[in-house]
Amino acid sequence: MGRWRAVTALLLRHNQKLNSPKPSSPRLWKHQATGFRRSQASCLLDLRCFSAFPSPISIYNNDSDSGSSDVYQNYDFGTKEEEDKGKIPVKAYFLSTSIDLKGMQADNLCYVVPPTSRSTNSIALKFSDSSSGFPSLDERGSVSSCRFMVVFQYGSAVLFNVDDNDVESYLDIVRRHASGLLTEIRKDDYAVKEKPLLTEEMRGGPDYIVLKTLDTDSIRIIGSVLGQSIALDYFVSQVDKLVEEFAGINRGMEKTGTFTMHRKKLFQLVGKANSNLADVILRVGLFDRSEIAWREARYAQIYEYLREEYEVTKRFGNLDFKLKFVEHNIHFLQEVIQNRKSDLLEWCIIFLLTIENVLSIYEIVRESTGVSLL
Structure with a gap:
């Protein structure tokens, strides 16, 4: 040794x-x-057996050398200030029941983004932030430096990267070609953040989504889900009014044992319930396949994440349940009104039979009196 x-x-x-x-x-x-x-x-x-050199020692011996683990907790998204700095605001509005897309496209042809699918229920408009009105070379290459508006035929408009002060000017473009304007506009806020260094294609956050690449197809996908969500919110509110109206009728029946409703009013309620369901399925296209999402997996991931985030399927299930409640009440009231009508007809028949019997008795009495006089 x-x-x-x-x-x-x-x-x-x-x-x-x-x-x-x-x-x-x-x-x-x-x-x-x-x-x-x-x-x-x-x-x-510190010698070891058969070793002439000391073993290497880590340079991070304690917390003061290596740093706290909290530094790496926000590695993906950064600090709160950095996180908010790169966000692109997204605002969804439902302002009418129908929009003339052909007329709107003709009036704003220089802003229309060429479609990448065969869908005809929406158009996308791209506006430049430059003072000249024409996008610069940097703006042409960067989607996040421009303003976008995706408009849907059923009445929704989704704005990207538009300040609150400029919202009304963009909505006025839509109002010129809209019919059935609502007295109360429905609104929803969201945000998008582009992060090219992201390892995945996308990542979700609280009230925002992080994308590796933000392009026009991503904007169309995000706009479609937000437009459907805000429209579904409107139709749910309409069905809630129907449910409340039938709840009031049921409470009145509970107190008085009867109800007063004209047949015409009932038919109007039936038409309103059926039209709401048809609009959600057919016009809004809540369960229609997205061609952009079908064509590429990364868009399908964004599409499915946003539908799950906004609980589109679950909310439609709640809407369908409420409509079934309305349908059950409608069938019940129809039966009651039909029974009333049947009772009225029966009383009319009884009244006519009574008159006929009275006339028959009168004829018999008159004939019998005439015979006795002779």
């Missing part, structure tokens, strides 16, 4: 001479020699 220690000491001394800089003064050399003897003693205590 003494032989190994001597060899180890010689190797360490040779290594120290090669690596250490030349001392500039005797005093410095004295300190270095002292430090060398101390390090030599400490290294000899």
Whole structure:
């Protein structure tokens, strides 16, 4: 063992001479020699079997050296300020029951984005932020530097990267070609963030979505889901009014044991319930296949995530349940009104039979009186 220690000491001394800089003064050399003897003693205590060199030590010995783990908690999204800085605001509006897309496209032909699918229920408009009205080279290459508006035939409009002060000017473009304008516009807010260094194609966050690449097809996909969601919210509110109306009728029947409703009013309620269901399925196209999502997997991922985020299928299930409740009440009231009509007809028949019997008795009495007089 003494032989190994001597060899180890010689190797360490040779290594120290090669690596250490030349001392500039005797005093410095004295300190270095002292430090060398101390390090030599400490290294000899840490020797391992059949090893002439000390084992390497990690440079992160404690929390103060390596840093706290909280630094890496927001590695993907950054701090709150950085997260909000890169967000593109998205605003969805439902302002009418129908929009003339052909007329709108003809009036804004220079802003229309060429479609990438055969869908005819929406158009996308792209507006430049430059003062000249024409996009610069940087703006042509970057989608996030422009403003977009996706308009749907059933009455929704989704705005991308538009400030609150400019919203009305964009909505006025839609109102010129809209019919059945609503007195109360419905609104929903969302946000998109583009992050090219993202490892996945997309990642969700609270009230926003992070995309690796933001292009016009992504804007169409996001706009379609938000437009359907805000339209579904409107139709759910309409069905809620029907449910409340039938609930009031049922409460009145509970107190009085009867109800008063004209047949015409009932037919209007039937038509309103059926039209709401037809609009959600046919016009809004809640279950229609998205050609953009069908064509490419990354768009399908965005589409499915947003539908799950907004609970589109679940909300339609709740709407369908409420419509079944309305349908059940309609059938019940129709039967009651039909029974009333049948009762009225029966009383009319009884009344006519009574008159006929009275006339028959009168004829018999008159004939019998005439015979007695003769």
